Amino acid sequence: MRQSFDETTDPTFAAKHLPLLRAKMAEQGLDGLLVPHEDEHQNEYLPDANERLAWISGFTGSAGAGVVLKDRAAIFADGRYTVQVRAQVDPAQFEIHALEDNGLARWLEAVPAGSVIGYDPRLHSPDALASLKQAAEKAGATLRPLDANPLDLAWGEARPAQPAAPAVPHDDRYTGESNASKRARIGAAIREKGADAAVLTAPASVAWLFNIRGGDVIRTPLPLGQAVVEADGSARLFLDPRKVTNELPGWLGDAVQLEAPEALDGALESLKGRKVLVDPAQSSAWYFDRLTAAGADVVRGMDPCTLPRATKNPVEIEGSRQAHVRDGAALSRFLHWVDTIAQDTLPDEREIAETLERFREQTGALKDLSFDTIAGAGPNGALPHYKPVGAKIRRIEKGSLLLVDGGGQYLDGTTDVTRTMAVGEPSADQRRMFTLVLKGHIAMATVRFPAGTTGHQLDALARLPLWMQGFDYDHGTGHGVGSYLGVHEGPQRIAKMVNTQPLLTGMILSNEPGYYREGHWGIRIETLQVVTPPEPIPGGERPMHGFEQLTFAPLDRRLIDAGLLTADERAYVDAYHAETLAKVGPLLDGEARAWLERACAPLN
Incomplete structure (x- = not known):
């Protein structure tokens, strides 16, 4: 019987599957196996066929890793999934640890000396693998690359089939540039790197370059495949033939050769003696090993599609x-529902998430959610990336807060927005903390900055109001967002962690400071914004970038303590609400429209 994974994966998976895996490990002479969450494409979200970590442990989060030894096993999940990993994984079978601070590498440092631990080179980037090899060497252990993954062998016929959703053209009216033009640009970038060709393994790059989208991965419209792009812009695109529709060859043009995935190995072999650009952060170690064995001269460098994809053109920005x-x-209709019906019925988090999805579906344009909706009531809102799972699901309660974070995938754009709402009458403390978060949000929305500035350099602006009162939050302030692609897109980000990528015109980022009081409630305000071209400031000397707001949905005015805002901050809130009413109001009618007018009224 084939298996499918969801957020309530069977917690007995480990007890049933660990013996099967250990038997296959023994056949290969292994003392252990690394089980990353990442698949052959280094995806954040995976098709069921590639959910190896979920199959062995039951954990379905998008960031984690596992190690299975002969007599013990461990799983590592990041802070977003603290609650979920403990709800899904049997602690009698797996030790549960934090992924942060090199948790997996530090654990490997303590494995028994002489251990031989296998890894599938298709599932690890060389950058990630390097630190794990160092940790194993410190313990006196060895990491061995494997041709056959023992987990896949143990999974056997129960493993779901690889997805084969059609790869469809993504029209130039959404992309703003033909695939031929993009290929010419990328070919020039390959030449500038001193390479003859580039191997693209990131599905987002393949989708962007060839102006195609797919349905192989939940929440992200990706076709899983690879490409070899020549410096002249011609390319070989490797897709499962089942994904190739009748219109696709004509869409791609004569300079793109469609081939089956089985031809990829031979294509890499044919690059012997040539300089080949590959991204060590996005491509698995297998590509580097295979190209080196073939006699190619590997040039390590950023995927040439990464920056062009991140800097949206005018058509993508308008979309x-x-x-x-x-x-x-859709979100305003949802907020109206929360502020009226839900205040009386006090629904649970699952119903809240489903209601928001229903309003998005009613637009008639929704292709998918951009990620699983986060709906945190009361104490669950204090878990920044909580999902309604099993017994942890709560109903909203009077006197508490509701945090909802969700987004949609539309042909013309990807959305991601968080709003925090009061249930009943908010306390003075809740209003104070919400307003401190709002002040940081406004600072990030209105900042001007010179060319060359990174998100790391701006991050403190969003935290300063909280810092001055002795508070902080432990997640980043902003992540990049794709254009009908991934809701998390690099290389840009706004975070404490050092990031050397300057913010460039056309990059879309989130602005999402927050505050989380463990055991009580959480607050986050998130909108998306796009970097504007540098412009002079009257009386200034240097042109400055800024941000244009993309997200428009009202803030809960009951949670704003206007006395804590400066005159400029009050003016910003009033202007933002006026623009929200002007843009969103015409799409609403009846009670929802009347509610929006009240919600967007000037602050008292």
């Missing part, structure tokens, strides 16, 4: 504007 207005109308 994002339209997607956000449409999404803002």
